[in-house]
Amino acid sequence: MLQAMIDIGSNTIRMAVYQIQGSHAVQVMKRKHTVGLSAYVKGGVMQQEGILRASEVVGEYRDFLAGMGVENVVAFTTAALRNAKNSADAVAEIEKRAGVPIRVISGEEEAAFDFAGAIHDLSADRGVILDIGGGSTEIILYRARRVLQKMSLPFGSLSLKVAYVHGLLPTPEEAGTIRKNVSQLIDLICCKLPLMRDVSACGLGGTFKGTWALYRSMYDLGTDDARMETRRFAEMIGRYVSGAPLAEEDAERLMIAAPDRIHTLFPGLILADALAEKLGCREMVYSDSGVREGYLYSEILQS
16 A cells, blocks of 8 residues: 655655555655744744645645545654644644644654664664754664663754854854753753763764765765764864855855755754764764654554
8 A cells, every 4th residue: 555654844844655565665755845844933933934834835745645546644743843832723723724634743752763763774782863853853872772761852953053043054153152052951951861882873864864965075985885983073064164165165065965954954963963972972874764764664564
């Protein structure tokens, strides 16, 4: 059967269609719109403009799926709508306008789905998984391929951009403010997490996808090598957050690597660098599997 999934995230709204046979699923197609819902949250309230934009995109996906005869559709949303003060009203209006029921998943559920999606691609028995989204960041520590501890931080790449960055890229001063503030929050929130030196670390989500693409370009790696040395994150930030005009080569490299995430990549990478330092991660492996695949495995294939 064909199963469609709509993921209403803080930065993008994505649709994926899978062919499911028994306990196996193969992705048939995917689409995305970069909406930036987190940017529509003012004073903790999701603005009407954001509700209308989300409704428009979800409604477009609904119409496409109906035209293709895809009847099995699930939709869920994460931090931008979950954390809004008017979450229930905003979600209800989007459901009414778009004609699609929407499940609001909690931060704990999001972390659990991240783990369920990523663990299928990981060979290590113990390690840490990080998912830096637009409006939240999930941290999962695992041992013996089971969750040891998980938590959700209430900020991500887009929310940091909106809060601290006024231009396209952070200035050195803005980058310093982001690093100082996220480090303080990480120390406060993650103080009870065990330090896991020399273990496998896996990065999920758009920030790590863009970072991996830029990393490959800067350090001449092939597309089959998903590993990144975290000590180089500071080098990457320094190259693009120097306050000086970008060299033509650097500008071209960034536009090719992360065309849809130029404005959020470095706030997210500053956060990734701070987390890697706090958690003792020397190497990060990018994985394309995450919350959508975890939702598929946990809620659909096992039901």
